[in-house]
Amino acid sequence: DAGVIQSPRHEVTEMGQEVTLRCKPISGHDYLFWYRQTMMRGLELLIYFNNNVPIDDSGMPEDRFSAKMPNASFSTLKIQPSEPRDSAVYFCASSFRTNFEAFFGQGTRLTVV
């Protein structure tokens, strides 16, 4: 397996534009997590899914953020409209039941100008 795959690796967009981040988890994993990493706040959990169902989205900062998981092999995190303070590295991770290792993707570095 190629591991957790995220795209794009880098995204630069203008304030107000819609941004969509994509993630393909490891096949067979039933949990998927979206994290945001900044120097100020560290690694923050935004939302997680179990068997494609959103379980806890309390970490999503605002209604501008939304996430979907239409099937077991794909998830998206969308920001609309984007703002400069959304600039961060966004990680997707997956695991098989939460007692086991969470495998992270390479991350998407988002810059909103």
Add this chain to the structure above:
Amino acid sequence: GENVEQHPSTLSVQEGDSAVIKCTYSDSASNYFPWYKQELGKRPQLIIDIRSNVGEKKDQRIAVTLNKTAKHFSLHITETQPEDSAVYFCAAKGGSYIPTFGRGTSLIVHP
């Protein structure tokens, strides 16, 4: 929910010295404690984990200890090498069923 505190935020050591990173957690039901290493520009990767039924676990130069009574756990790296330089994150899995991460410790090993 779970709250994880990690100290120090930055740790600078000389090559060959030992490094210790400490974490405390709040949820007494937590039963899984992983440690992740994140090299500059890379993804976090698991380096060692411990479950609540053991007090210590070792893997070559790294070890983790757990004190459930005091609700704290620590990462110990012996004979540090420059390639150990990275950000280390502790995490605890409690009643929310997902790991909560600490803020991270930037370890710098000087040659």
